[in-house]
Amino acid sequence: MSAHAPTHPTACLALADGTLFYGVGFGATGQTEAELCFNTAMTGYQEIMTDPSYAGQIVTFTFPHIGNTGITPEDDENADPVAAGMVVKWMPTEPSNWRSAGTLGDWLSARGRIAIGGVDTRRLTRAIRHAGAPHVALVHNPDGIFDTEKLVAAARGFAGLNGVDLAKDVTCAQSYQWNEMRWAWPEGYKPQKDPKYKVVAVDYGAKRNILRCLASAGCDVTVLPASATTEDVLSHNPDGVFLSNGPGDPAATGVYAVPMIKGILDQTDLPVFGICLGHQMLALALGAQTVKMSHGHHGANHPVKDHETGKVEITSMNHGFAVDGQSLPKGVIETHTSLFDGSNCGIRIDGRPVYSVQHHPEASPGPQDSFYLFERFAEAMAERAR
Numbered sequence: 362m363s364a365h366a367p368t369h370p371t372a373c374l375a376l377a378d379g380t381l382f383y384g385v386g387f388g389a390t391g392q393t394e395a396e397l398c399f400n401t402a403m404t405g406y407q408e409i410m411t412d413p414s415y416a417g418q419i420v421t422f423t424f425p426h427i428g429n430t431g432i433t434p435e436d437d438e439n440a441d442p443v444a445a446g447m448v449v450k451w452m453p454t455e456p457s458n459w460r461s462a463g464t465l466g467d468w469l470s471a472r473g474r475i476a477i478g479g480v481d482t483r484r485l486t487r488a489i490r491h492a493g494a495p496h497v498a499l500v501h502n503p504d505g506i507f508d509t510e511k512l513v514a515a516a517r518g519f520a521g522l523n524g525v526d527l528a529k530d531v532t533c534a535q536s537y538q539w540n541e542m543r544w545a546w547p548e549g550y551k552p553q554k555d556p557k558y559k560v561v562a563v564d565y566g567a568k569r570n571i572l573r574c575l576a577s578a579g580c581d582v583t584v585l586p587a588s589a590t591t592e593d594v595l596s597h598n599p600d601g602v603f604l605s606n607g608p609g610d611p612a613a614t615g616v617y618a619v620p621m622i623k624g625i626l627d628q629t630d631l632p633v634f635g636i637c638l639g640h641q642m643l644a645l646a647l648g649a650q651t652v653k654m655s656h657g658h659h660g661a662n663h664p665v666k667d668h669e670t671g672k673v674e675i676t677s678m679n680h681g682f683a684v685d686g687q688s689l690p691k692g693v694i695e696t697h698t699s700l701f702d703g704s705n706c707g708i709r710i711d712g713r714p715v716y717s718v719q720h721h722p723e724a725s726p727g728p729q730d731s732f733y734l735f736e737r738f739a740e741a742m743a744e745r746a747r
């Protein structure tokens with residue numbers, strides 16, 4: 362047991378290699394198995410927990426004070442927490458924030474998500490870096506009784522995210538319209554009343570703030586389920602097509618999404634913009650490869666270089682797979698790379714308004730340096746209409 366562990370643990374996190382971390386459980390009780398990652402963002406735990414891209418993952422927060430600004434309903438990126446669970450260093454204190462409407466613990470309980478506090482998250486983060494996104498089992502039992510052998514076996518039994526399509530679990534059941542714009546102080550969220558472009562956004566697990574950024578850039582957004590075909594998309598007669606973020610392996614979701622994307626590219630000259638999973642699947646549709654990273658990129662201060670302007674953007678990131686920059690075919694330009702490890706962060710088709718990025722220009726949480734990418738999409742649609 363680490364020096365940080367409580368004397369009466371009510372939760373236990375088991376790594377597949379047999380390492381155990383004890384702590385105090387909060388949120389729901391029960392047990393869950395998942396891949397474990399760490400996120401280095403200092404703010405935005407609610408947006409992180411509700412980002413559908415985290416389906417199948419438990420998030421370790423490296424920032425020690427999590428939960429102390431409470432829960433604010435307008436900050437949800439999805440109706441439910443989608444991450445499988447959370448690991449924090451200090452137990453959340455009483456919320457201190459005028460916007461807060463409740464506590465993190467109650468919010469997690471109501472939504473069936475398990476959390477563990479009192480963990481030495483620095484040691485755990487080193488373990489994640491060493492093992493590369495380990496498979497884990499997390500149990501919260503107020504009795505404090507754990508069958509650790511069974512728990513390690515459950516961690517070992519988790520099949521992982523390779524080859525797994527999770528977009529089908531988090532996509533919308535039916536299409537819907539979206540016109541709410543980004544938060545503006547002091548009015549809050551306002552509708553886009555004068556949209557200039559009709560955009561179809563295919564939802565592989567879209568964050569709400571992406572849809573808000575599209576609306577703020579002048580788009581009237583029709584959101585379609587992940588299973589949408591080329592014909593479904595084109596039946597809305599869009600000015601542009603957006604491919605959303607989402608969880609799981611891009612190659613697995615690509616089995617049905619890539620033919621749709623190829624159809625759009627082959628049959629139209631429409632502007633196409635993709636983010637994260639959407640970026641990875643656009644790259645697959647163009648003939649490139651994706652790879653599983655060791656422990657991925659999850660944070661809100663990742664520097665990315667835009668090779669076309671020479672500018673460096675500080676970005677929000679959340680991905681465990683990446684496009685292999687070496688595999689890009691002729692005619693596909695690498696537009697952005699990570700200054701942390703040189704991995705691919707953006708592509709575009711030479712001579713066409715078809716582009717995508719690995720990072721999250723919608724922020725939420727994180728810096729807004731990359732918002733220009735939404736404006737670039739709007740400009741491409743304006744250009745095509747001229």
Ligand SMILES: NC(=O)CC[C@H](N)C(=O)O
Pocket residue numbers: 414605606607608609610611636637638639679680681682683
């Ligand atoms: N945020 C995302 O869209 C994540 C994409 C993909 N699931 C990955 O982990 O790389």
